[in-house]
Amino acid sequence: MSDMPWRLAARSLKRDLRSADVRALFVALILAVAASTMIAFFLDRLERGLERQAGQMLGGDLVLEQRSPFSPELRATLEEAGFALSDQVDLVSMISLGERFQPASLKAVDDIYPHYGVSRVDLGNGVEQIASGPPAGQAWADPRLAQLIDIELGDRVQVGQTELTISGIIEREADQSAGFGNFNPRLMLNTADLEATGLVQEGSRVEFELLAAGPPQALDQVQGLLTELRQAGVEVRDVRVDRPQLGNALQRADSYLGLAGLAAVLLAGVAVAMSARRYVERHLDTAALLRCFGASQQQLVALFSLQLIGLALIASLIGALLGLAGQAILLRLLVSFLPMTLPPPGIMPLWLGVLTALAVLVGFAGPTLLRIKQVSALKVLRRELDPLPPAAWLVVAVAAVVFGGLLWLYSGSLPLAVGLLLGGAVMLAVLWGISALLLNGILKGVKRLTGTGEWSQALRLGGRQLARRREAGVGQLLAFSVTFFAMAMIVLVRGDLLSTWQAQLPDDTPNYFAINIQPGERDAFEQAVAPRVDTQSTLYPMVRGRITAINGQVPQDAVPEDARGDGSLRRELNLTWQAELPEGNQVVAGEWFAEAHEAPEPQGWLSEVDATPQEALVPISMEEGLANRLGLTLDDTLTFSVGGDELTTRITSLRSLNWDSFKPNFFVIFPPGVLESFGHSYITAFHLPDAEQSLIRQLVSDFPGVSLLNVDAILGQVRDVLAQVTRAIELVLLLVLLAGVSVLYAALTASQPVRAHESGLLRVFGAGTRMISRVQGAEYALLGFASGLMGAVLAEIATAALYIYWLELTPRLHLMLWIALPLGGALLIGIIGHALSRSLRRQAPAASLGLLGET
């Protein structure tokens, strides 16, 4: 007898696949697994892909930078850990071609360069992709440098004490990140020629960079070493920390995908719960009969568990395959910004999928399934002996605990999971109450319908039917509301996410930066540019300054240990002054400058820092991220060395700003009236339409000192990524919508016998098919309307909370939602329900009454 459950379970499962509830259960499980595995697979690979991309932008997975050459011991340690190393030296020097001189930013690369990606270089045969730097004896100039001193391919330029042949014009460097710290045009050369230039000497401002590429384990292995290096003042850039600027958008997409995955799982769970109810009701008879034939409780439990576990396993397999296919499609959509070779999908997400299916099954169907065990054999003689359905709170509680566990598993954050769960529980309780009130309202409303037309009669009857089955009605209302809520939320968040991205990079996003505009040229430059560009940012004055003291201490001693090598302490910062808070900046702490700052008497801040009363210090506004990195807060004092003078300042406000905005952004802003006397130039950004490209040539000749930076390529890349991520999001959205429809299908299937009974009765009492059809339609439509209304309330509250706490968007009211969801709900449920009950309406009343077993 021991092998009974296996065989019987297998047979029953095969037979059961014919019935609507099992199919609904099956589809719901498949969707849950497909959604979770697809997103898990995808995020897993995307994560690794992004790291690789960050590596490309940085030039390696790990980049060290300091003022002196790196020791052989350090190299050995890194190589032992599994890194490939490449050397790079950066310095600024004057170069010349004939009589023309120009300061250039020199970048000397070795033969290993670049670790990742390719450079775009014109070697004379058009632009090619090249995965190396210039060979010894040669150099590549960027187009700006070429233009400034009129370089042609083959010219020999003087670099320090040597001459190099210009063999290429480099349009894009393999490891070019979108930083504008260096305003000088680029000359790339080979490290082999560096010595001959004689530029690297004791005391010269040279940056040595060690670029390391290696597997994640290698990075893990050297974390301790990195901390030491940071404390020793070495600037350390690590792919995991120093994400590219795309990070912000992708971070949100990542959050969104996770959210959508959870929504799909939740929806599938609701569908599973609803189909399980019908499944159990349908199998109570089977269970009672088997009991009659001599099956023990244990055998019954084994039989039905095996059957459902079998179902779950098949569903996870199909779901996981779909998930695999789905992630492949997702990756295809994103292929142009992901590195070509992504690691293959791991096995982890597969387990996650199986786990999800089983968890959803146990959590959302478990308590209901236990009912089967309690069935009495006597039920075969006395039909009314159905075991009581499990208490609603138990079903919800078990489902909540399991879903909370999944939330924890997926988000990796226990507080978030518990918070969402508690919030959800409170919301559900409130909803329960509102549903009951709403049903009462519907009942009252339809009672007032006094018309004698067929439609008002149908509405009256349909409304009454709905309100009469209070328990089931509230349950369905809740299930549909949650479904509409999850669907609406995913749609809303998608819309807001996309419009935020679009708003972030509108068509007229600046594609040129102009730097080094001298105060004397300012007005002329503005007049030349203004009429021909779409948009132009403010002209920001810019002064270079170095932080020389923090709270009266040497900066490296005043900041957290791992910030000692921070670039902001090692390089000059671009300082500006503004009376108004720049567009796109937000004060997150303290207050923006009240009035134009009264310049204190020079002696007040030129020296004797300690004696200066706090109020007399120059107020400054600092970017939040930098302040956090350096461990600074309001009222901390910073001393800047500007043009040889010392300026002691006090942080009076912290700002958040959008680094992805393609507008000039500043770490530190001074009030007007402090920096004007120092040497300064202006920076601006503008969008030049394609038709006006001739302006560039004119600007270069009229304002030879002004550097123009074209960021079209970077901008295009960012836009590409956003477009691709958008498509990925739409694919996931589709999955969530499908899961939603599966809920509707499951719920409507589950309630069919009751409805069949009712329409059978109506028919017995003399209602025609048309009447019954309208009554059913009216009932479904009312149900849909009420659910849509509640779904809208929920979605509005939940999205607001999500925006504030998770996605960092500004919440807003979605008016369309309040119209679309109730009406759409009425239409959707009306149509699906009406179509599903078509066959019922065709049945003779005896048959539909018989469906309930009333013989």
Next chain:
Amino acid sequence: MLQAERLTKTVVSGERTLTILHELSLSVAAGESVAILGKSGAGKSTLLGLLAGLDTPSDGELTLFGQPLSRLDEDGRAGLRAGRVGFVFQNFQLLPSLSALENVLLPMELSPRAGEEQAAKSWLAKVGLEERIEHLPKQLSGGEQQRVAIARAFVTDPELVFADEPTGNLDPDTGAQIIDLLFTLNQEAGTTLILVTHDHALARRCDRCLQLAQGRLLPFVPDASEGGGQ
């Protein structure tokens, strides 16, 4: 085969205690067929439930296949039934999603044995449904459904078959055919039959007729007013 000693069944309904069966005793020998007659609400189904071990008496002792049921729990009683007891119900109790053959196979799946499908088919042939083994219950008439149920009751070669108003849902002609079939098969198999009905004509075909009234079981005394009607 089956011994009932002073069986009592009381149910509490609100504040009143209703006695449905009162100190009822009964003994059924192997191979015997016993009819239990009674009006609607007399407690026939309750008695059948007790005799089959589907329910427990409030008092008294029941011995089935030599085993006192009071010493067995629900699962123990179920185990006792497995493969040894067949049932025919008034409302057939076929599972709607299973074909005729699958319905007949159902009790065998609890105690698998070789050639079970063959056995099920041959029983379906005996009840005259060899052509309809793949049909679902809803594709069968009431009489045909009850034939499937009869095949299902006999397929495990049970020692004891319980029949609860087997013709209750059928018209007189079909009912008569079903009765003929039931008794023929019962005699062929030498099975013990306990049949609950309110149909006197059906009851008379059993070896012994008992009447259930006021919770007690009395020998059946036919009177003039109770002819052979349904």
